Amino acid sequence: MPERILIIGGGFGGLACARELGDTEYSVTVIDRRNHNLFQPLLYQVATAALSPADIAEPIRKTLGRYRNINMIMAEVVGIDVQRQLVQLEGGDRVDYDRLVIATGSEYNYFGRDTWRDNAPGMKTIHEARQIRQRLLSSFEKAERAHNEQEKRNLLTYVVIGGGPTGVEMAGAISELGRFMINRDFRNIQPDQLRVILIEAGPRILAAFPEKLIDYARHYLEKIGVEVRTGERVLDVRSDGVTVGSEFIRTGCVVWGAGVKASPAHRWLGLDAVPGGRIPVDPQLQVVGHRNIFALGDTADFTGTDAKPLPGLAQVAKQQGVYLGRLLKNQSADPAAFVFRNRGNTAVIGRNAAIFDFGKWTLKGRAAWFLWAFVHVYLLINFEKRILVSVQWIWRYLTRQRGARLIEEGSIGGADVTVPSVVYPVTRPGGVR
Incomplete structure (x- = not known):
């Protein structure tokens, strides 16, 4: 009977590990609660109507289908029985393993205020991105119908x-999208009524980047109309706005990007006290104190050569997945330790504006933006997605059009806005569209 390798999680790390084990003598099973792999770094473009969900997602079965030794199960994992070497699924099913890989990723951290989640969704799933897009676009439609100045500004x-990076990318994208749509497509709202606020509790945005890149990013955000407020803490999030200090800000949409935490996988191993929920691993990514169990990506607490924990980046998870797949495949008696090779940290600020930190040198502006686009296209799951996204980006770069500005029917009810009994003007003041 072939050795059974079970991988929990179909993200960057889990899929990279599975691919390395494809067409080998091992029996590999991938379990994920969703049936698709999602390129999360571009979710903000789904949320701001630049891309459709299908552009950045692909069924896991399609990705791994060509490997006859790999099976996929769509299910929710609820526990691990270490002694009996089996994984427990929601509904009572169990899956046996000889070697287990935990690659369950991370989720947004609401710092004990999980009730805020419904009013301030993050960007970890397609559902959340579509929810943000729905609220964002609906607020423009409601503002178009609103009959007083303050109501328009609130919406x-x-x-x-x-x-x-997520918050900065989102704030820049909302500001640019909003001003373009107002100037081109709406008649009863003005660009100066749009307000985008980026709130950071710490002393600076993009804290992981060098100071000169932070200054560039902040200056550019302010140039495109984003209010950057640092050193301020959000005290409450409601359906109609947020409380910051003593100020209540009425909003049309709130987006959460204030931090992440590891998935609950550590509890399956009885590790409730680990910092940040990350599972301690040795240099070969094996869970400390657990034979034949490995963890990688955002789930693993792995210290780099600089004595700092590796960041929760796609490149970390992917490199660890490739390393672990080869380690499990080769079964070396004395395997080399995993070494992370930093390909650079990046964030896009807006159109023709991005930053790159390669450690020894940095890049910003238009050149960084084109490099960001190239890297993200390259990291997409397959050639088809790369071509599809590239063509759309080129077209939208030339035309400034957004291709996914659809609102579900019934999402703009009459309860949220009072519609005046007036005839709407068809031109802006002065006859300018």
């Missing part, structure tokens, strides 16, 4: 909580 106020 066109957007708060992004968290000044990391």
